Amino acid sequence: MVGRIITARHGRPNLDRNVRITAREYGDWWARYDESGLYPDEEPPRSLIDAAANCEHVLCSTLPRAIETADHIVEGARIVPQDALFVEAPLPPPPVPWIRLRPGTWGVVSRTFWFLGYAPDETENHVAAWRRVSQIADRLIDLSAEGDVLLCAHGYLNWMIDRHMCKKRRWARVDHQGGNDYWSWRAYEMEAPESQANGKPAVAE
Secondary structure (H helix, E strand, O other), X not given: XXXXXXXXXXXXXXXXXXXXXXXXXXXXXXXXXXXXXXXXXXXOOHHHHXXXXXXXXEEEOOOHHHHHHHHHHHOOOOOOOEOHHHOOOOOOOOOOOOOOEOHHHHHHHHHHHHHOOOOOOOOOOHHHHHHHHHHHHHHHHHHHOOOOEEEEEOHHHHHHHHHHHHHOOOEEEEEEEOOOOOOOEEEEEEOOHHHHHXXXXXXXX
């Protein structure tokens, strides 16, 4: 029997968001965000710990916040493999001069620019990121043949995985806890063949 696939967002990173910065400064801030681990008092929800305990495989990205999240979730009971395939979709600082905004607002602006095609230098663009999501789905689906799989990754990447799994791979989202906040998670199961034949919707909130 094919196992479930679970994607979890990392816990709260140890970096101040209560600042106003320019777009250029946001690029530096985001680099520090990628280097930061979790706040010392961060704890995963019990539901996520329990889900991980039943998983044959637990994986994470190579970014510190995802690595520490995975370590918290498995409570030190196993070594969690890391892979750069699972890192967050890029957030290049947008070409907007002078304005000072909080990092969270810059994140929305940057994501919008990136979604519309802005990917300077060697930045992974939106189309390439979707190709990577397809590779992620291949990996998770292959592992699910051995039992439940849990991936500790990132907010927007997990959203992309959700759309791909439900719309392209015909897996059904069967659980979604925490919205898109830190420690949120989604679980998927392969749809029954009769559901696919009947065109039953895979996405259900």
